[in-house]
Amino acid sequence: MSASAAMLPDGRLHLNHGPIDVVLRAWGDRTEVKRAHAQAAAVFRGVLPDLCRELPLLRRALPAERPRGLVARRMHEAALPFTDRFVTPMAAVAGAVADHLLAALRDGRRLTRAFVNDGGDIALHLEPDQSFRCGVVTDLAAPGLDAVATITAEDWIGGIATSGRAIKTQGGRSFSLGIADSVTVLAADAATADVAATLIANAVDLPGHRAVERVPASSLDPDSDLGDRLVTVGLGTLKPIEIRHALAAGLAEAERFRSRGLIRAAILHLGGARAVCGPAPVAIAA
Template sequence: MIQSRLLPDGVRLHLNHGPIDLILWADEAVRGAAYAAAAMAFDGLLEDLVAELPALRSETPGPLCHPVAQAMERAVAPFRPAFVTPMAAVAGAVADHVAGAMARTGARKAWVNNGGDIALVLGPGQGFSAAMLGGTVTLTAAGPWRGIATSGRGGRSHSLGIADAVTVVARTAGEADAAATMIANAVNLPGHPAIRRAPACDLAPDSDLGTRLVVTDLGPLAPDEIDRALAAGRARAQRYLARGLIGGAHLALRGQSTAVGAMAPGGALALEETEDA
């Protein structure tokens, strides 16, 4: 059974079911209807996805039944033949699904935050600012980007790479989620002695990563090594940008960063530094 409650501010809604934890906001004019629609879309979703987990954890999932499962597969498909399963897009795709339900109530502005992966509804003249490592990024209705996602070492899921954080903007949260995962995996220094790794299945027996080595700890790195790791991730991000899969990406590691596309310096979504950045 889902848990639903307003947060202490009396405006945002918290929806929870098992491992899925959502924070929602919708404009006041349709807030009641939007939250009711969101709760209805969320109810039973976990059970539906669990029923398809064996396929969702596979590189070749075959036919999928639930619309969110199908959206997960669509989001990751463009990144193959590199290894990726639909699970790389699960958080973003869930956020997209619930945000879509709110949009259908006529919301001019709404958002769903699923652990940092955010799906947006932005009507004419609307915008949304999100805090991220090093500053904030602002999306507006004038652009096509309606998804923000962050991946990296130490996040909710295991990573093949060493990035502190990779934040991506894309057309949907599911697509941003998949891209952030793949770019974060590329921020890497294969064989470096400061990087400790372990088979994913040793840390989580049901991991879709199986025996692939995920990062468990990161020791000291020289500045040129950080540059090299970021350059590897940047190269992958540039390829995704050239293919139109993302609008931009910001990559951070050990106090150094780089960005591509709309999130690069001077871009439409360039990072605005905060005072404590």
Template sequence: MNGPQAHWLDDGGRLHLNHGPIDLIIGVFGPAEECQAAYGQAVARFQTVLTELVEELAELRRPASTKPRLFAGPVARRMEAAVAPLVRTFITPMAAVAGSVADEMLAALLAGRKLDRAYVNNGGDSAIHLGTGQSMTLAIAGTGHGLQDRIVIRAGDAVRGVATSGWRGRSFSLGIADAVTVLARTSAEADAAATLIANAVDLPDHPAIKREPARDLAPDSDLGDRLVTTAVGPLSPVEIATALDSGLAVADDFRRNGLISASAIFLAGQTRISGSMALAAPTKIPGKEVAHA
């Protein structure tokens, strides 16, 4: 595996960082000298992020419990903290890995800097910074089903993290949601919550749903022998609604307990919304300011 890689994207305004499974797009807005320094800080921090995670990977793949573990690495500590409030259901810190990396990288580029806006997008899970009076528009997955594909996060909102999960994504899911997008205080918290909400969107033992043990697809998966979704066949409108309502119940519970701000759940053309999402007209959005989730 190659070491950490850094290069500018074709538009010249976004930084691409890659190391193994970690793939980041970073956008920074503000005074030129501050932006330059912030990008340099991000590159420097990125050099050891993956190696730190690998050192504690075995324990990170073990289920979280009511007794939080003391991890050495800052990203691992973020992962454990994000899943700790969710241990009533099976979850490992790996459910928050992408969001935790995004949070850590955002913290690194912000240290000592004065920026208007910034984001770190880790494969769709994003950590964002907004100065006073600022806002940012994010494109979300699973749209085309009654929800506009862009949402606005404003500085006054209690949201600095956005994450998406579902069986069609890059990670395994126990459920059948096409996509679940969550807004929360941090990207790590959004990532963990999206995982569990997506798991809850389900129709157990339905013949149209194909599943395989996670271990058969990835021998080192933190999900072990748990069955993960590999295909979803035709479902009736009533079945779709039933599955979505199961996920909505979990999302509403998380929101009532202050764990998330809002979520959007998508399955086969139907949508459920928990909380409030500010929608944006796509024609009003400068492309370089859009962070995809």
């Protein structure tokens, strides 16, 4: 299957190649936007072949040798600050693709705003006085707007990513070790947000709890970078205090990442409850 590119009626560009499905858009002078979209489409054709060539390396736990491909390097570099946890570059794959295509969009172009959405992991560009309003959806099976983050250029946020048990079991492309319904992270770039969202979602957990059903990742996908680590495939009823304890564990992980300057904010959801990590400029309002 070859890469495809198609303009949508609302001005967005849809790119697809195998498992990679991207929607992007740029704003600005019409000629600049047209050239930006063409640049992104041209770069996109090489993304999947380049990643496939280095998949064995990208599935190894860090630290590992540095890959050669441009997207693979973004993945590797985004995961490196988190190596005090188990992590592979694959934790950053969707965000790194979004960052790579955003860079292609912006290369030599004058754009006021732009976004690249790779399966829910989003890279953003905002010129001064520009903003985006980004919706947060907790349950893909019953989609609704659970929260809204208003992001301005002055917030220095270039990436948003979401992970969690509900996201992964309802069409997501990887597995979660935790029980969070969803964790959405705002960071300087999408690849970093992608890694952080994965690890925070893993930390929202109740180890050994009878309501949590887990199986080895390898039993679901023999090629998973998680190997035989147990991933969550089902979750029964939890008591309110158990939900609070699980969210507190994830919030502590998010606060550690924020204190190190790795993320700007995060919003965690489990069982109808919410926990928020982040400063006022990126406060998330329902």
